[in-house]
Amino acid sequence: MKKLLIFSLLGFIASCTNMVENNISPYQQYKKFLTSLKVKDYEDALHMLSPDNQARFHKDKADESFNDFFPFFSSVGSVVVKEVRYYENNKAEKSCLTISGYNKEGDPTSLNFELLNIDGYWKLNYVHMAYHETKNEFPNKATCPVIP
Amino acid sequence: MSKKVEVKITIAKLLEVAYSKNKGVTTKIIKSKGNYKLTVDAKGNTTLSGSVGMLTFNGGSALQGLGAKIKNASITFKKGDSNNIKYTATFNFVGAAGMSISGSFDIEELILSCSGLLCRAAKALKARHAAYEMELKRIMDY
Numbered sequence: 080m081k082k083l084l085i086f087s088l089l090g091f092i093a094s095c096t097n098m099v100e101n102n103i104s105p106y107q108q109y110k111k112f113l114t115s116l117k118v119k120d121y122e123d124a125l126h127m128l129s130p131d132n133q134a135r136f137h138k139d140k141a142d143e144s145f146n147d148f149f150p151f152f153s154s155v156g157s158v159v160v161k162e163v164r165y166y167e168n169n170k171a172e173k174s175c176l177t178i179s180g181y182n183k184e185g186d187p188t189s190l191n192f193e194l195l196n197i198d199g200y201w202k203l204n205y206v207h208m209a210y211h212e213t214k215n216e217f218p219n220k221a222t223c224p225v226i227p
Numbered sequence: 228m229s230k231k232v233e234v235k236i237t238i239a240k241l242l243e244v245a246y247s248k249n250k251g252v253t254t255k256i257i258k259s260k261g262n263y264k265l266t267v268d269a270k271g272n273t274t275l276s277g278s279v280g281m282l283t284f285n286g287g288s289a290l291q292g293l294g295a296k297i298k299n300a301s302i303t304f305k306k307g308d309s310n311n312i313k314y315t316a317t318f319n320f321v322g323a324a325g326m327s328i329s330g331s332f333d334i335e336e337l338i339l340s341c342s343g344l345l346c347r348a349a350k351a352l353k354a355r356h357a358a359y360e361m362e363l364k365r366i367m368d369y
Contacts, residue, residue, distance in 0.1 A: 148259070208282045
């Protein structure tokens with residue numbers, strides 16, 4: 080009886096933990112990704128990418144590092160340095176996240192991400208880095224990257 | 228200057244504009260083992276795309292030396308040995324004219340030429356240095 084109670088309690092704690100994890104929004108996931116890049120925790124950063132990206136890395140990386148293999152994802156921190164606004168458009172399976180602001184030179188820039196819902200976690204699947212001519216070109220809604 | 232040379236210099240200039248927008252990502256993508264592609268539309272809107280990302284910017288300034296208005300252009304790059312980059316380009320011009328060329332260049336030489344004094348001087352003047360054009364011509368396998 081005591082064991083059953085302990086297992087039930089552990090199950091409850093685990094489900095609470097999952098709930099918290101599932102509540103991480105695409106924007107929060109982006110912020111977490113930036114932190115991982117900043118502290119050079121590439122294992123954690125890789126874990127935040129979609130399963131296809133992770134599988135491709137393990138299969139094709141050869142002697143390439145995370146930075147070399149993912150030139151776009153590993154450079155997202157340099158695009159929007161001073162953030163102005165962001166928009167999310169979340170659906171069951173997919174989310175589009177747009178962050179606009181300025182790079183360190185003061186040029187207007189945006190990041191458009193496609194994220195996939197993988198078992199309740201938002202995983203980064205694709206990134207579009209946009210360098211605008213003026214701030215008037217900032218998107219006014221979440222813009223999904225058009226993947227070529 | 229022949230159209231072929233103009234196109235090769237334009238490719239170098241487009242990479243130079245990408246580099247000026249984001250030095251880190253442009254260097255990484257050009258040096259990476261994967262294939263990547265540069266496309267340009269009639270308005271100069273330029274996309275540098277790899278497998279899981281893309282960079283977009285206006286590359287209109289790089290098209291000014293072409294002497295003909297483009298409808299679109301597409302350049303695919305592939306890493307060769309060491310710093311050697313192979314490319315195949317198709318430029319379509321207004322008036323039903325098109326051109327396909329291929330070649331190779333040393334990426335380190337191109338990057339150094341752009342971060343060097345010559346490139347900075349050319350940018351500061353907001354006009355192209357004849358010497359800089361010659362340098363790009365030499366680098367782009369002419």
